[in-house]
Amino acid sequence: MTTTAPIDYLVRPTGALCGDIRVPGDKSISHRSLMLAAIAEGRTRIRNLLRGEDVLATMAALRSMGVRIDDRDPQPSKGERGRDDIDEIVVHGIGDRSLSPPRSGVLDLGNSGTSMRLLAGLLCARIDRPCSLTGDPSLSRRPMRRITDPLSSMGAKIEPSPSGTPPIRLEPIAGDPFQARLRAIDFSGDVVSAQVKSAILLAGLRARGTTCYTEPGPSRDHTERMLAAFGAPPSQEGLRTCIEGGIGLRGTVIDVPGDLSSAAFFLAAAAGRPGSDIIVRGVGINPTRSGVLSILEGMGARIERHDIRGSGGEPVADLRVRGTRLQGIDIDPASVPLAIDEFPAIFVAAAAARGCTRVRGAKELRIKESDRIAAVADALFALRIEVEVFDDGMAITGGEIAGGSVDSASDHRIAMAFATAGIGEGSLRIRDCRHVATSFPGFVALAGEVGLDIEVQGGDA
Ligand code: S3P
Numbered sequence: 001m002t003t004t005a006p007i008d009y010l011v012r013p014t015g016a017l018c019g020d021i022r023v024p025g026d027k028s029i030s031h032r033s034l035m036l037a038a039i040a041e042g043r044t045r046i047r048n049l050l051r052g053e054d055v056l057a058t059m060a061a062l063r064s065m066g067v068r069i070d071d072r073d074p075q076p077s078k079g080e081r082g083r084d085d086i087d088e089i090v091v092h093g094i095g096d097r098s099l100s101p102p103r104s105g106v107l108d109l110g111n112s113g114t115s116m117r118l119l120a121g122l123l124c125a126r127i128d129r130p131c132s133l134t135g136d137p138s139l140s141r142r143p144m145r146r147i148t149d150p151l152s153s154m155g156a157k158i159e160p161s162p163s164g165t166p167p168i169r170l171e172p173i174a175g176d177p178f179q180a181r182l183r184a185i186d187f188s189g190d191v192v193s194a195q196v197k198s199a200i201l202l203a204g205l206r207a208r209g210t211t212c213y214t215e216p217g218p219s220r221d222h223t224e225r226m227l228a229a230f231g232a233p234p235s236q237e238g239l240r241t242c243i244e245g246g247i248g249l250r251g252t253v254i255d256v257p258g259d260l261s262s263a264a265f266f267l268a269a270a271a272g273r274p275g276s277d278i279i280v281r282g283v284g285i286n287p288t289r290s291g292v293l294s295i296l297e298g299m300g301a302r303i304e305r306h307d308i309r310g311s312g313g314e315p316v317a318d319l320r321v322r323g324t325r326l327q328g329i330d331i332d333p334a335s336v337p338l339a340i341d342e343f344p345a346i347f348v349a350a351a352a353a354r355g356c357t358r359v360r361g362a363k364e365l366r367i368k369e370s371d372r373i374a375a376v377a378d379a380l381f382a383l384r385i386e387v388e389v390f391d392d393g394m395a396i397t398g399g400e401i402a403g404g405s406v407d408s409a410s411d412h413r414i415a416m417a418f419a420t421a422g423i424g425e426g427s428l429r430i431r432d433c434r435h436v437a438t439s440f441p442g443f444v445a446l447a448g449e450v451g452l453d454i455e456v457q458g459g460d461a
Pocket of ligand 1: 193194195196340
């Protein structure tokens with residue numbers, strides 16, 4: 001898992017950002033591709049899988065339960081593979097057979113909320129012995145009743161700790177694991193969460209009858225798109241999604257698009273620096289995920305979408321951003337779930353924009369890998385940027401970010417957002433950046449390619 005040795009970033013001022021880059025594969029889609037491939041009949045080939053620690057945690061958990069996953073080492077060795085070469089892993093799906101958790105009974109999912117919540121739904125009617133889903137200190141603070149309550153009502157034997165947090169204890173449900181069946185439910189969620197929706201849909205594959213989930217607003221629909229690619233398309237009517245129990249998945253080929261959440265750091269940084277010109281190729285622009293683009297555009301960003309195409313049921317484009325001075329805006333609360341992971345980058349862009357940027361209706365930010373409202377506000381305060389904090393959001397008055405020292409709150413996205421900030425003078429130290437590897441291996445090197453100057457200090461190396 002993540003190295004325990006402290007890593008700081010030291011960021012020095014640079015000028016305009018320029019380059020033509022690709023970012024690693026999408027984290028959400030990578031998790032789903034492994035999980036669905038594991039329970040499909042036959043082989044699935046996955047290209048461009050993200051090898052971040054969160055996805056590796058999902059991969060390790062599946063392997064520890066008996067799923068064979070062949071992974072060619074993607075590291076380019078001289079003269080053999082260029083960075084445009086496609087790398088591929090092959091998952092040998094177990095079909096309808098049960099998954100056997102390791103004898104230790106522990107599946108350690110590190111920092112990864114997606115692994116924990118989606119696997120809970122996937123496993124609750126597929127395991128043949130008990131297990132506990134555990135995580136690191138950050139994951140161990142995150143709320144799990146939002147999934148354990150609906151899964152329990154389906155008949156799953158699932159229990160979080162008394163405080164509603166991990167570890168999650170799972171036991172096999174009664175009966176032959178081949179036939180173990182949950183009760184179908186018709187559930188309406190009260191938070192916009194793709195993880196809750198996905199956990200219920202994945203459990204619904206093992207229910208008798210049709211399981212439906214109605215969300216209070218649109219959340220990312222990667223699970224639905226990927227279920228269709230595996231031959232089990234859910235039906236959809238507005239915000240209500242239904243899945244038939246008992247449909248078997250068939251192995252397929254998945255091309256994972258570049259992760260818009262990773263691209264967002266460079267897009268936001270370039271958008272606000274006059275003279276910048278960056279192209280990020282092959283990025284997923286699924287409309288349930290691309291709120292960051294419209295929010296930045298609302299702030300005046302110049303973003304072009306080129307060569308829009310499909311990849312594994314997901315829309316993909318090459319994104320070009322040319323820098324300008326951004327303008328603060330009131331962000332529409334309806335767009336918050338569509339950009340939920342990009343707020344650290346948006347907040348840092350707002351700190352350099354003209355005027356005030358305000359977001360409300362974003363309480364979910366408080367229960368991500370860190371309390372992202374508190375963590376960003378503390379960091380901006382330390383950098384003498386004017387911030388007003390609300391229970392469900394923040395108002396930031398743009399200024400000039402001078403050097404100083406901020407804490408990432410052990411949160412990969414806070415670390416990367418500040419690492420890509422435009423700094424007027426001095427240097428910016430970002431403490432505790434070791435979690436960047438959970439979602440963006442190679443971040444510092446790629447940042448260097450577009451002209452950022454980030455020195456890594458500490459760590460195991
Ligand atoms: C994710 C959904 C979002 C997001 C997370 C990944 C997913 O979480 O913040 O990083 O892959 O389904 P919520 O479902 O809690 O909104």
